[in-house]
Every structure is written in C-alpha cells, then in structure tokens.
Amino acid sequence: MSIPPWEFHVLNLKTSNAESVGIVKFHHSLGDGMSLMSLLLACSRKTSDPNALPTIAATTKKHQKSNDKGWWFIGSGFWYMIRFIFINFVEVFKFVLTLCFLRDTKSDLSSESVDEIQPKKVIHRIINFDDVKLVKNIMQMKVNDVLLGMTQAGLSRYLSRKYDEDTTTEKKKVLDRIHLRGTVAKRILLYSLEAFNFYGIIKLTMKFFGEKVVQAISKRLFDHTTLTYLNVMGPDKEISIFDQPISYLAASALTGSQVLNIHFVSYVNKLTISLAVDATVIPDPHRLCDDLVESLNIIKSTALEKFRIS
Template structure:
C-alpha cells in the first residue's frame, strides 16, 4: 500500500522503466537524447521546483481504463511526457531527455474512496493540498493524473493533472491538455479557443498625422521598456513590495499549498467589459484589485483592533502600498491546440519549451467610492504594459546571467525578483463550448501551481459561459483563502451593480 494525497491505494507490481535503446548503440542515443533547455533546468533548482496543477471537474463518473487507452494515443505521443530527465555525469552533469517505455500504472492513480464520505468538497481540497507536499518521482516521466470518483458540489468526479514545470510553460501545457479534449457536440472536433482581434486602426491614409502618431508610439515603447527594465533590475537588487498580510515570509517555495476556487458567470464579466469598453483581462484585474483591497482593509482593521463594523466603511489601509504581481510570459509563439493535436496524432512538429520573460504588474490597493474606478485603473495599467518590450528584455537579461554566471546565478536572480514581489496573477482563455476529456464532459477547469516563492497565486480560467477563479495560497500567510476568494467574487457583483445603476448597459440575461 502507498499513501498519496492523504489516501491509501494499492500499488501493483510494476516492471522497471527501460529506455528505448540498446547498450552501446551510440547513434540511437544521439538521436533520442536531448539536453534540457536552460529554463527547464532552472525548474530543477531547489528554489524553483514548480509543479503545475490542473483540476478538472467532470459531469460523469471517470472511467480509468478509458482514460489510459486514450492517453496512449495522445499525451504519450508527446516526447516530453514519455521521457526521463537523466543527469549525464560523464558530460559535466548535464540533464538530458531520454525516451522511455511508459507504464501508465505509475502515472494514473485511482484511489479507493468512500462514496458516503461526510464532506466530498473538503476531501478533494485536502487531497490536492496533500499533493503539494510531495514531488514527482524522477525515475519516471514527470507527470501524473489522479482520478477521484467522488461527487462534489460542482461535479460528479474530479481529475487532477500534476505536471512538473520543466516539461513546458503553463500556457503550452494547458493548450496541450485542451488538445486532448473534444467538443461534446462533435466528438471529432477540437475545442474553439477565442482569438484576439486586431484592434489597430487603418494607417493606410492620413499622411503626416499618422506618421507623427507612429513616431510617438515608438518613442513611448522605447521609454516604457527602459523604465520597466530599470524597475526589473532594481527589484532584483533591492526594491521590495510593502510588507502586507499577503506578503509571505522567505522559504515559501518549500511549504504546502491550499487550493480554493470559485466559478462565476463569464457573462457578468462581459457585461462590465462591454459597458466599460475594455477587455475581459481588464475586468479580471479590476475585480482582483477590488477584492484584494477589501480583504486587506479588513485585515488591517483586525491588526489595529478596530471596532467591529469599521472594516467595511472605514479606510484602514496604510498609504502608498507597493503590491506587484510577477507575470511569467512565454515569449515563444504558441503552436495552438491544433498544432499540438497534429503533433500527437500525426507526428507533426510543434513549437515547445520554456522561453519565459518577466512582467512586473503593479496592483493599486485602495478603497474606491465608485466601484467602477477599480476596472478603470486596471485598464490603464494593462494598456501601459501593452506598450513595452519588458518580457523580451527580462528574458534576455536572464539569458545573459545564465550564460556568463551559470544556472545558480540565474536561479538567484529569478528568486530575488519573485520574492521581492507579492503574488502571481494570470488569466487563461479556455474553450467556448462544452468539451469532454476523453469522452467525460467537463464541468470546470481550474489550473494553478505550487513550488513558487509567493504566498499567493491567482489564476482566472474561462470555460464556456463560466470563469473559474483559482487561488493557491500559503496558509500560514493567508489562513482564510475562502474569504479572499469570496471578496473577489463579491467585487464583481458590486461592479456589475454599479454598471447597471448608472444605466451603462441593460441586464438582458
């Protein structure tokens, strides 16, 4: 018997993993062994041993054998999911990808569960939290899938993918997961993912005026990039965020996490988006800023031992709070789910890898008389960050440090930047229609991660007409993550109500 995620499950006798090469066949070794990229090696440093978690709620019971049969023809076709990461001691300890035979009994974990358990939602939450106390065994490809056939408040069963970050960046891994799904309305069709529309105006006419606008835009891009790079270097050296109840202590990368999530209406976010002439990302950032402000205001009232009832109406926030999120941006163009599906089904080539740059996103913490000010400020922040090459230049800085000073120095640089900021924030776009994971209709999709030095990570994930807000927290820093999640959800309600009260849009649904 073995204990995983706090549950005991029976482990079958398994054959040892063997690589697909014969002893002494040097030509085959050269063809099948490939060095890990610098970014992939970075995620094996002790301070960056990051694992990505993708929680999938299903509307039906999950059938493990069906999942295993489908994995053979999809995910296992991806070389990263069927390769070991081996240290080559003869060549200076370089880590290499070495293809291997994958035994799915090592990767697909199906614990025996009590169908009449007292609190299924709490059990699933505790199970995922317990996963964050462990790492994946390096004697096998670094991923596993946990199938929990237990009915929760939002699903009939739950699947939990756990993938080591060295296999790829978060966006690529989520795209790969979606490439394994199909529309429920058409089992042969891949999901439809929204594509960003080009909002640029037509510059084919206008003469001198458009030329001046173009020059001004270039100058603005150069200036913004210079400012952002200087801020990045300052953050790596000395510039720290303000100490707040959200700012974690050193060493949080080694602590377990608590994962909580809420599902809200994407239509409500679209209503605000259309009324305010902005994007869903602007709205997500706006309601997050509102929720964090509400939460911190309450916390500072408690720290100051203010009378009950003053937490909502009175401003208890310190002045000039510096609170920033670190965004890890993949600067390599994504292959998209069609390209990844073709790679798995037709052995086609697809772009893959961790090419990660940093963007430091400032959050404004304040109490607003007008709730719409939260999204207005968020839009201004995002618009400013769109006019910068910060991610490309921070990636280049990390590359220079790596090439001249080695992986330890690059790890130290990244660790400094992250620990000097407060949190991590992301917003991922999901399918427009209902999808099935190997025939199992999906109720929700909630991605997150653990192993990062932040005490707080907030992910937004859209799916159909829903948006899931996922929090990954260190409980010693944030002991009430459900309250924080509720504050973000409540902020959307207040902002939507303000939009309707001002008559900016009619609520047709």
C-alpha cells in the same frame, strides 16, 4: 530525476460542480499555461461534434477606413514608437530596482523569506464569465483589465478588513501606504517587451554565471514581490476527453516563495478563480475569494449604472 514530470489522478467523488474530478500535475519545464492549454485542446473534442477540435475565443480588432489609414498610420506610428521606448525603459528600470532593493510592503499577504517552497492550499470558485464580458464591453476595455481591477479591489477589501479587525494603531497606518505587486509567468503587453527582456537577462546570466546565479535572481524576484498572477483563455465551446464531458477547468501554479497565487481560467461561459495560498499566512482563503467575487459584483453594478446614465 526518477520521478515522472507529470501525474494524472481521477477522484471518483461527486462535487457541487461535477460528477468526478480529474487532477493533472505538470512540471513547469513541460510548458507554460498557454502551451498546456493547447495540449488539452489537442487531446479533447467538441461535445457538439466529437470529430472536431475545440477552439479558443479570438478577439476581434477594429480596422480603420481605407481613406483614413495613411494619416492614421503616420500619426499613430510616431506616438507608438515613443510609448514603446518609454514603457520598455520604465519596465526594465523597475525590474532592476526590484532585483536590487525595491521590496513590497510587509503585510498580511507576505511572509519572511525561506529557502524552501512552502506547501500550498488550493481552492477555486466558479463564477459567470458573462459578468466579466459585460463590464469589458461597457467600459470598452479588455478581459485582463477587468480581472486586474477585480484582483486589486478584492485584495484591498481583504486587507482593509484585516487591519480594521486589528486594534493596533501602528498596524492601521500601514494600510495607507501599503504597496503590493505581482509577478506574471509570461506577459506580453501592448508597447512592452518586458518578458523578452527578462528572458534575455536570464539567458545571458545562465551563460556567463551558471544555474545558481539564475536561481538566486529568480528567488530574489519572488521574495521582493507579494503574489503571482495569471489568466488563461480556455475553450469557447464545451469539450469532452475520452467521451467524458468537461464541466469546468481550474489551474494553479505551486511555484515561488510567495504566499499567494491567483489564476483565472475561462471555459465557455464560466470563469474559475483559483487561489493557492500558504495556509500559515492566509488561513482564510475562502474569505479572500469572497472578496474577489464581491469586488466584481460592485464593478458590474457601477458599470451598469454608468451605462444607464449615459
């Protein structure tokens, strides 16, 4: 309790991306990714207008024409409720199964359960955010869909190479039936209340059984899954803090017993991929990051080919 819940360091070292590096470490009790991003925006100003607060890019939604709105509402409203109930039932059922016995396949991305959080090695890579937007627009999906596909493909490439390098026949067979899942610190999906259901379960457990039981539930959830995944939208315009222009933003969470945390943060036309890994299990995080970037390039090439054919 004597240690402050935040630290701030400035490393006056020139890198390939910036003249110096600022490192801020927050305790998670101070807020989640979006609230901390809001705090950053409140402390910064637009580079183009030093008196203006920065903003985050907002997504626009298509609206139905007024003459079709009535029938559209009746038809889609019923289907919406059916999907809403079904998806929430499935999500809660999967959550209970995970707490009870459902566990990810043991692989080169997992380790044995430990009582203490292991030290993490953090790396990051900056790529062009416009590539992600291009795939999003061509495939008519969301940014999160592209990032999830990129993550899944990158992990598949990494594990395939690992198992190809191993000459053990039994180990190669594992790749065909491998099952990996990720936890999300806060997730609000269309037709889903999983985050609210989880919060309700934790709140009731805390009230009736206490903090130790809540800790046991959280630890079991992390132990039964492989990685933590999160993406946060950053400013859509260049910003500065105390008149110092910001070149890029990177974020990571050093929580949970998983050996891999993957975080994406956007900033203007840049996207930062941050990996926090247990180096004893993943000794080559840069190689894993290469696989993520290469997967995006393959998805982009395929999307452009589809666009040309169409």
